[in-house]
Amino acid sequence: MATLELTIRERIAARPARRASRLGLLFWLAIGWMALIFAVAIFADLLPLPSPTDMDMLEKRAAFSGEHWLGTDGLGRDELARLIFGARTSLVVGLCAPVIGVVIGGALGMLAGYFRGRFETLVVGCMDVLLAFPPLILALAVTAYLGQSILNLTLILGVLGIPAFTRVARAATLTLSRREFVIAAQALGATHARILLRELLPNVLLPLTAFFLVGVAITIVAEGALSFLGLGVPPPEPSWGSMIGEGRESLDIAPRLAFLPAIAMFLSVLSFNLVGDRLRALTDPRQGTL
Amino acid sequence: MLGFLARRLIYLVPVLLAVSLLTFLIASLLPGDLAYVILGDQATPEKVAALRHDMGLDQPLWWRYLGWIGHVLEGDLGRSFRTGQTVLQAVGERLPVSIELMLLAEGIGLLVGIPLAIVCAARAGGAFDRFVTGGAFGMLSVPTFLSAILLIYLFAVELHLLPATGYVPFAEDPVANLRFFILPALTLGLAEWPTIMRVLRSDMIATLQEDYVALARAKGLKPWRILFVHALKPSSLTLVTVTGINIGRLIGGAVIVESIFALPGIGRLIVGAIYTRDLVILQGAVLLVAVGFVMVNFIVDMLYAVLDPRIRHGHA
Numbered sequence: 001m002a003t004l005e006l007t008i009r010e011r012i013a014a015r016p017a018r019r020a021s022r023l024g025l026l027f028w029l030a031i032g033w034m035a036l037i038f039a040v041a042i043f044a045d046l047l048p049l050p051s052p053t054d055m056d057m058l059e060k061r062a063a064f065s066g067e068h069w070l071g072t073d074g075l076g077r078d079e080l081a082r083l084i085f086g087a088r089t090s091l092v093v094g095l096c097a098p099v100i101g102v103v104i105g106g107a108l109g110m111l112a113g114y115f116r117g118r119f120e121t122l123v124v125g126c127m128d129v130l131l132a133f134p135p136l137i138l139a140l141a142v143t144a145y146l147g148q149s150i151l152n153l154t155l156i157l158g159v160l161g162i163p164a165f166t167r168v169a170r171a172a173t174l175t176l177s178r179r180e181f182v183i184a185a186q187a188l189g190a191t192h193a194r195i196l197l198r199e200l201l202p203n204v205l206l207p208l209t210a211f212f213l214v215g216v217a218i219t220i221v222a223e224g225a226l227s228f229l230g231l232g233v234p235p236p237e238p239s240w241g242s243m244i245g246e247g248r249e250s251l252d253i254a255p256r257l258a259f260l261p262a263i264a265m266f267l268s269v270l271s272f273n274l275v276g277d278r279l280r281a282l283t284d285p286r287q288g289t290l
Numbered sequence: 291m292l293g294f295l296a297r298r299l300i301y302l303v304p305v306l307l308a309v310s311l312l313t314f315l316i317a318s319l320l321p322g323d324l325a326y327v328i329l330g331d332q333a334t335p336e337k338v339a340a341l342r343h344d345m346g347l348d349q350p351l352w353w354r355y356l357g358w359i360g361h362v363l364e365g366d367l368g369r370s371f372r373t374g375q376t377v378l379q380a381v382g383e384r385l386p387v388s389i390e391l392m393l394l395a396e397g398i399g400l401l402v403g404i405p406l407a408i409v410c411a412a413r414a415g416g417a418f419d420r421f422v423t424g425g426a427f428g429m430l431s432v433p434t435f436l437s438a439i440l441l442i443y444l445f446a447v448e449l450h451l452l453p454a455t456g457y458v459p460f461a462e463d464p465v466a467n468l469r470f471f472i473l474p475a476l477t478l479g480l481a482e483w484p485t486i487m488r489v490l491r492s493d494m495i496a497t498l499q500e501d502y503v504a505l506a507r508a509k510g511l512k513p514w515r516i517l518f519v520h521a522l523k524p525s526s527l528t529l530v531t532v533t534g535i536n537i538g539r540l541i542g543g544a545v546i547v548e549s550i551f552a553l554p555g556i557g558r559l560i561v562g563a564i565y566t567r568d569l570v571i572l573q574g575a576v577l578l579v580a581v582g583f584v585m586v587n588f589i590v591d592m593l594y595a596v597l598d599p600r601i602r603h604g605h606a
Contacts, residue, residue, distance in 0.1 A: 125301075129308040132580040136545050137560050141316065141572065144564045221433040225546050228435050229561070241435075248439055248550075252447050262436045270431035277427070 027278050030271035037268055041088040050078040052085040053236045061254045073246065073257050082238040083264055089239045090268065093154050093223045098215035100158025101165045106208050108162070109169025114177055114196055123170075127163040135160045139222065140231050148234040153226065157219050168211045172204045206279070213276030217269045224265055240265045294595055302588060309580045310362065314355050317573035358573075367574035372566060377574030380559060388555035390460065391478070391547070392540035394471055396533065398479025403486030404529075408517050410487070411494035411525075423491070426484035438477045438550045445473060455552035474551040478544055482536060489532050493525040500524075527597055534590030538583040 040047065050067075055075045062072040070079040112123040142156045176182060177200070185199050226232030227241030235242060240261040247258030342348050346357065361368070367377035375383075406426075410419040446454035452473055460467040497503065498521055506516045545557035552558075556579060563572040 125305060125308070128305055128584075129312060132305070132309050132583045133312070133576065134539065134545070134560075134579055134583075137557075137564075137576060137579075138316070140545070140561060141564050141576075217431065224433060225435055229546065229549060244435065244439065248442075251439070251443050255443055255447075258439050258443075262439065266432060266436060269433070270428060273427070273431050 023278055026274060030274040033267050033271045034275070037087045037091065037264075040084045041091050044084050044088055047084065049081040049084065052077060052081040052238045054078075061250065061257065070260060071254075071256070073243070079257070079260060082243060083240075083261060086238040086240045086243060086261060087264065087268075089150065089233050089237060090220050090223060090265070093150060093157065093233075094216045094220040094272075096154045097157035097219045097223075098161055098165075098212050100155070101161030101215060102208055102212050105162040105165025106169045106204070109166040109171075110173045110196060110200060110204060112166070113170040113173025114192070114200065120170075123166065127166050130160075130163050136222070136225060139226060140229070143226065143231050148231060150233060150237075153223060153232055157222055160222075161215055161219065164215070165208065165211065168207055169204055172207045173200055176200055176203050206282075210276050210279035210282075213272050213279065217272035217276070220265065220269055220272070295592065298588060298591055302584065305584060306581060309584060310359055310577060311355065313573055313577045313580060314358060315351075317569050317576075318351060318354070362577070367577070368570040370568050370571045372568050372571075375571075377571055377578075380571055381556065381575055381578055384554055384556045384559045385541075386460075387457065387553055388541060388544070388548075388557065390471060391474055391544060391553065391555060392537060394475035395478030395482060395540060395544075396536060398475055399482025399486050399536070400533070402479065403483040404490060406483070407487045407490035407494060408522070411491045411498060411521075412513065412517055414491075414495050419491075422487070426487050429480060429484045432480070434477055434481050434544070435546050435550060437480050438473070438547060441473050441477055442550075455550075457553050470551070470553070474544075474547045474553060477547050477551075478540070485532055485536075486529065489528040490525060493528050494521060497521045497525040523597070527594060530593055530597065531590055534586055534593070538586035538590075541579070541582050541586070 055077055056072065059072050060075065064071050070083065073079055073082065108123050112120040139153075139156045139160060143152055146152045182195060182199055185195050190199070223232055223239065224241030224244070227239040228245040230242070230245065232241055233239040243261040244258050244265070247254070247256075247261065250257055339348075346354060349357075358368075365378075369376045370380065373380070406422050410422050413419055442454045445452045453470055454473070457470050458466045494517075503516060503521060506520050511520075541556070544555070545561055547553070548555045548557040549561060556575065560572060560575050560579070562568070563575065
């Protein structure tokens with residue numbers, strides 16, 4: 001039975017390993033798009049752009065022109081500037097929130113997977129409780145009562161991401177703890193702290209990084225959804241989600257006001273998902289068939 | 291099987307208690323005094339103090355929790371001070387909308403996802419498989435509010451085929467009711483099928499490499515019979531979990547889709563309670579949704595054990 005399973009594993013593993021070795025054009029396109037939005041978000045202040053919040057009531061929903069490359073929105077604000085400053089909002093929330101998740105969730109998951117026993121049961125139980133709540137509603141309630149700010153938004157989205165990171169870290173630690181190099185370290189009398197930090201952490205880091213990128217994608221979507229409902233980033237601060245929400249009001253006369261930020265968000269989410277997925281396929285060839 | 295059931299039931303008790311405690315804490319610790327919310331900002335401090343005393347708000351937190359959970363266990367989740375409705379009435383009114391939306395969305399997701407997964411798994415790595423897998427991956431990156439906007443633009447604004455927003459009860463006019471549900475259900479279904487397709491395809495590819503499938507092929511059974519009769523059931527374990535989690539999630543209301551299409555489901559009830567600071571409804575509805583989610587997960591675990599004997603005997 002054991003040999004049979006082994007051959008099946010090998011057969012399954014053989015297929016995607018080839019696929020993972022060539023990252024492909026799409027992967028590099030995704031990296032390119034990520035580099036582009038990072039660059040414009042970082043250097044937004046230095047770019048020769050009109051202000052993203054200055055209104056011009058005479059130029060409402062203006063078409064593409066030399067002055068406004070992508071036209072203006074319903075309040076006469078420059079669409080391109082709002083897209084670029086919106087990228088900054090998405091990236092700040094999208095990168096900071098998963099950091100909370102990866103640090104706390106990663107630590108809890110590793111400790112649970114390494115020490116097992118009661119502590120593991122407790123951690124898994126706590127995560128089950130947290131997962132039982134509809135995340136968007138929790139985020140809505142907290143931002144509605146604590147006030148809409150980028151900080152509050154980042155904190156709550158970060159906390160909501162903890163269970164997923166805990167699962168990834170625990171699963172990886174569980175399998176790694178049984179490997180020879182960990183047993184060897186234990187036999188040599190290494191302390192728990194040393195095993196966790198020097199032996200396990202470098203190996204858990206790879207799947208965690210892959211999931212971190214997927215976490216960024218999920219957070220950008222969540223931030224967009226909250227801003228779309230008007231409970232995310234406070235106006236007039238530009239955010240792709242609120243731009244889509246505002247553009248929805250004029251779908252019949254100027255659909256591009258909803259579709260431009262929608263395209264920007266889709267490409268960004270797709271890029272983070274794609275890069276995260278390829279990294280995961282590298283670390284776990286068996287899951288690559290997904 | 292009974293031992294497994296008992297173990298899972300015992301595990302449920304602390305989880306449900308913790309869920310109720312967390313719900314209570316969130317609703318209680320959010321700033322904004324309930325007494326001020328009811329009386330308005332102009333209320334005199336004496337009046338506020340009196341109302342706080344009447345409502346028991348001056349009691350310590352743990353005492354209020356015990357009182358609340360006691361009422362909840364008797365089936366009394368409280369009454370909205372805004373509409374006078376009890377939580378159970380409000381949720382009961384909205385639940386059919388959320389359930390209809392959930393059924394239609396899951397139906398669309400499964401109807402698209404399962405056949406695609408089977409066809410892809412049968413010719414894994416082929417042109418069709420790569421096309422569909424790529425499409426599914428792309429769809430996973432489309433947030434529901436984006437596909438909602440796109441569908442509204444296509445079917446309501448450009449083609450004038452379907453209404454963009456609104457709701458009519460099924461009992462009043464079934465056809466109009468379904469017309470209102472098509473776009474929201476399609477929006478959610480579009481988000482569901484990629485996950486369904488991906489997990490089933492991946493499990494199916496593994497199943498098709500098992501020796502008994504090779505035996506069935508050697509016996510000369512027809513390919514569709516192998517795929518649908520021999521390979522589908524053993525491949526559907528993860529699919530059951532995913533569908534179960536989706537159902538549990540959607541019973542709690544699809545907040546975004548219900549808001550966009552103005553459907554009066556549970557999601558909008560909760561969002562409305564957040565906007566109007568109706569803490570009793572918020573607390574009660576969130577508790578019911580979370581408990582519902584835990585229960586659906588429990589049922590899924592049980593189904594799992596029915597489908598896979600290894601789990602109920604404790605060595606998986």
